[in-house]
Amino acid sequence: DAMVIQNPRYQVTQFGKPVTLSCSQTLNHNVMYWYQQKSSQAPKLLFHYYDKDFNNEADTPDNFQSRRPNTSFCFLDIRSPGLGDAAMYLCATSRQGPITEAFFGQGTRLTVV
Amino acid sequence: AQTVTQSQPEMSVQEAETVTLSCTYDTSESDYYLFWYKQPPSRQMILVIRQEAYKQQNATENRFSVNFQKAAKSFSLKISDSQLGDAAMYFCAYKGIKAAGNKLTFGGGTRVLVKP
Numbered sequence: 669d670a671m672v673i674q675n676p677r678y679q680v681t682q683f684g685k686p687v688t689l690s691c692s693q694t695l696n697h698n699v700m701y702w703y704q705q706k707s708s709q710a711p712k713l714l715f716h717y718y719d720k721d722f723n724n725e726a727d728t729p730d731n732f733q734s735r736r737p738n739t740s741f742c743f744l745d746i747r748s749p750g751l752g753d754a755a756m757y758l759c760a761t762s763r764q765g766p767i768t769e770a771f772f773g774q775g776t777r778l779t780v781v
Numbered sequence: 782a783q784t785v786t787q788s789q790p791e792m793s794v795q796e797a798e799t800v801t802l803s804c805t806y807d808t809s810e811s812d813y814y815l816f817w818y819k820q821p822p823s824r825q826m827i828l829v830i831r832q833e834a835y836k837q838q839n840a841t842e843n844r845f846s847v848n849f850q851k852a853a854k855s856f857s858l859k860i861s862d863s864q865l866g867d868a869a870m871y872f873c874a875y876k877g878i879k880a881a882g883n884k885l886t887f888g889g890g891t892r893v894l895v896k897p
Contacts, residue, residue: 672825701884710785710872710887711826723884758826760885766814766878767833770885772826 671695674759674773681749681780689744689776691759700742701770702734703758711758717742718764746778754780783808785875785888793894794863801848802858802891804873813877815849815856816885821869829871832856860893868895 673692681687691700698719703711715724717736731753733745746753759773784807794800806815817829832840832849839847844864848857860867873888 708790708870708890708892710889713884713886716884760826766876767831769816769828769831770818774823774825 672759672761672771672773674757674776676776677774679776679778681746681778683750683780684748687746687749687778689746689757689759689778691742691744691773692740693761693771694740695761695771696739697761697763697771698739699762699764700736701758701760701762702742702744703760705756705758705775707755714744749778749780751780754778783810783813783875783877783886785873785886787873787888787891789891790889791892791894793896794860794867795896796863796865798863799859799861800863800893802860802871802873802893804856804858804888806854806856806873806875806888808854808875808877810877810879813875815847816874816876817845817847817856817858818872818874818887819867819869820872820890821866826872830858863893863895865895865897868893 701716702714705711714728735743756775758775760770762768762770786805813834815832818826819829820826830842844861846859870890872890874885
């Protein structure tokens with residue numbers, strides 16, 4: 669049973685053309701995360717929501733934005749994708765609390781042409 | 782800022798043998814949590830095992846166990862009786878209790894290859 673679903677699995681976008689990646693969850697978790705993972709590297713946290721509270725990482729470029737219209741859905745918007753933004757984007761959810769497990773989606777692989 | 786270091790980019794193990802993955806971390810916090818996550822090819826990342834820093838006893842989950850050395854800031858993962866399905870990227874991760882939203886900080890990963 670898929671619990672964290674990311675759509676699409678693969679996305680090709682043109683240089684500079686806005687693109688939106690989506691994530692939905694059936695776990696009713698209050699925390700949702702977006703990570704960027706480049707080839708063979710550690711996932712890098714872009715931002716996360718605790719309920720509706722948005723927490724941006726200090727080094728996340730302004731080009732990256734996020735929306736969370738409700739508990740179940742979260743979107744990653746890349747306003748003007750550059751070649752350097754090509755990566756796997758991972759969505760994860762968890763309940764609040766340090767020991768809680770994070771549940772990941774399968775990721776969206778973004779290609780910029 | 783917390784950092785997590787995995788010094789082994791890749792490890793190879795024979796099926797049914799044991800492999801140990803290294804992880805070190807740097808933190809000024811006294812209470813925190815450590816995790817190992819597994820990322821199989823083209824599949825989502827899943828939790829393998831977790832450890833609370835205040836617990837001296839090493840965590841164990843079936844064939845997976847950790848060696849947690851708090852003073853040395855070391856958190857290694859041992860995979861016993863390796864199976865073909867263990868082939869994946871393994872990420873060590875840190876979560877401090879004071880971190881906003883309890884965010885996970887990952888190490889660079891270790892690719893595990895299992896030879897039949």
